[in-house]
């Protein structure tokens with residue numbers, strides 16, 4: 135399948151999910167996750183009108199940026215970042231989706247030269263031990279501590295649903311992320327407007343859109359997975 139064909143299908147699915155939940159299509163941005171594909175496939179994505187691109191690792195992001203230089207692209211780093219690598223990417227990305235600890239915030243703040251990095255706080259809603267992220271009951275305190283970092287702007291919350299076929303459980307995780315987002319948003323903090331929800335991947339983005347996602351992060355269903363031959 136071409137990226138354009140996949141994108142058409144993803145768009146139709148998002149449109150349906152929006153209708154089902156009374157949302158507007160323009161309130162949902164599609165991020166193409168390119169970690170499993172070649173530079174050529176990424177170029178195809180850009181030509182198909184996908185201008186939000188994401189990688190989950192710093193190295194992958196820098197490689198793709200070197201290969202694909204196009205001012206229309208908004209770059210997202212969606213995976214966790216080691217503190218010592220912050221300096222290599224902090225001025226090269228538009229959004230960071232995996233702020234999950236104070237030390238990382240400190241380093242981003244120290245290294246960011248001008249302006250503010252738009253960050254999502256990664257939440258561990260499902261409570262799985264293997265997952266990164268802030269727990270629900272730690273969120274308020276974490277947000278409070280971010281106030282001193284002038285180069286960080288908390289635009290929203292991000293989560294990964296558990297890898298399960300249990301659709302009801304996935305939905306519950308997304309609902310709880312939205313509930314957390316609403317609570318922070320309603321605090322009306324200048325440094326943390328927290329209006330966005332980064333949730334939904336290839337196998338669960340329709341549910342995420344129904345539950346309020348404003349950014350979906352889609353790899354396999356959009357650009358494919360060349361490691362798995364799809």
Ligand SMILES: *Cc1c(COP(=O)(O)O)cnc(C)c1O
Nearest residue numbers: 167190212335336351352353354
């Ligand atoms: C890889 C990845 C995705 C996309 O995964 P697919 O299942 O291929 O859509 C989304 N979010 C994060 C954080 C990822 O690492």
